[in-house]
Amino acid sequence: QCYARCSRGCSGRGCYCDAFDPDTMDATSKHLCLPPTQCRDACDATTGCRHFSAHGDSNLCLLGGAGAATSRDDDATLFSQYLSGAGTRQVVCRAATGAASFSRNVGTLVVTRRPHVGVDWVLRPETRQSIEVLGADLDFLKDRIMVVDCQGVCGVSGPTQALTVPNLSTEPTAACCDSKPPTRSSLEATAMAFFNTWVPVNAFDDAPSNNTEPGYVPPAAGGDQQAYTVATASYCPANNIDITTVTTGDANLHQCYSKCTLNAPCEGDDCFCDGHYVGYDDAASTALCLSMERCQALCLEVEGCYGIDMHASMPRCFLNTVDCEALVPDGLNADASYNFYYKVDVARRLAAPARGPVLAATPARRLLASSDVGYSWSEILRYRYIQFRSGGTFKVCFCDKDVMAELGAGRVCSGAEDYAVDVGTVHVSGVSCLVSMRRFQRGICCSQWWGGLRCYPDTCPSITVPVEADGSTNLPPMIVTPDQTPEEQEQTITTWCLYGPEDVTSLDANCAALRVQ
DSSP states (O other): OHHHHHTTOOOSTTOOOTTOOTTTOOTTOOOBOOOHHHHHHHHHHSTTOOEEEEOSSSSOEEEEOSSOOOOOOTTOOEEEEOOSSSSEEEEEEEOOTTOSSOOEEEEEEEEOOSBOOSEEEEEOTTSOEEEEEEBSSOOTTTOEEEEEETTOOTTTSOOOSOBOOTTOOSSOOGGGTTSOOOOHHHHHHHHHHHHHTOOOOOOOOOGGGSSOOOOOOOOOOOOOOOEEEEETTEEOTTOBOOGGGOOGGGGGGGBHHIIIIITOSOOSTTOOGGGOOBTTBOTTOOOBOOOHHHHHHHHHHSTTEEEEEEESSSSOEEEEEGGGGGGTTTTSEEOTTEEEEEEEOHHHHHHSOOOOOOOOOOOOOOBOTTOOOSOOBTTEEEEEEEOBSSOEEEEEEEEOHHHHHHHOTTOOOOSGGGOOEEEEEEEESOHHHHHTSHHHHSSEEEEOTTSSEEEESSOOOOOOOOOOTTSOBOOOOOOSOTTSOHHHHHHHHHHHHHHSOHHHHTTOGGGGGGOOO
């Protein structure tokens, strides 16, 4: 407190009494004589502190609790709302000298503690390599990065045009030689779509998604089936209805990819985009983002729908055909993340005991706990196959899933404004060129799994492969190597899935799209 520290005199570098006013400050005054950085630390250490106001040209500040910051000094020039929690987007306001309130919006402050910042990446031009983002509580399904030009600003600038991005080319093809090359706006839109769906390497497998789906053929009208029973911890394999072609009940409009990525941001009370696996679901996905009640109602409306695979904790479901009836109860697949709800005639349900199999969980794959095989997890996100056309310096901007969640349920990274966190710089050049830079002469660089280097001033952060209670890990083996081209890796996966041991490949997420049920 200014009065306690300065009223009787204070000497030394830590007094900060230059702004003390004995005529206006007494023992009841809440003014602190601290520079802005120490005022922030004081807010951190004070229970209930939610923001602080500070002078830009003197050592004077005030702490505040929840709600609007109304307690202030007329000469204050800056108010910064500061939250200790990660993943928040706050408005920074300013008041001119003598003004009654902080009424001028000067920008947006994004607070995050999840990704590490200040990282340097070193990549070679014209080579497919990677960018690894380290941190805590990272989420490969929802966290995204975008690369912007060196002079760009994270949260403002669009993606750089210096990348080799799939479907992004300024050259006309041989079949359309007379056509004009794409405009910059169309190139930027394509690049933005790439970054919005650029998913880190992962071992995730949503089993009900990985079926060979039959075309939708409505059957002849049947009996009255209006009740559901449930088979817990299970789903019906290989019988999803291709809802992309079904307009009954607007089924196609409730496809997760359609309403939560293609037409993002989704607004309204029927979005349920928390059930969308961004980057995993694509245009051909049969996943619906609906609550259990809405999904069951849709199944009653769509002819030929016998039941739904409903996620146990998310608004995510799949419609299934009448072929599932022959699989209940013993032919269903076990999956603790889903429950299978299927129709029964009301009369039959009343006459017969309910049947819902309790299925044993699929045995987990077990590897050595220390085995890092190139995937992403909560401590590291590995974005691979990035390639720059030429040398240069670029910024890496991070889109924080927690900030997106604060903006609205189901909100996903979709625009430049969402990539507001500057996490580091990419240097695209030969290593010999970088050695001449002073900042790299005493630092240390670590090799990345999928190519390229991460560089730090002192030491490389350590990461721990996630393990179960028994010391094992569920990460499946990575059967491809970083030095293979994407085409070679695809061929390797195909060969492995077709000719590898069935008891292993049947559990391998890499083989999910190739399984024949």
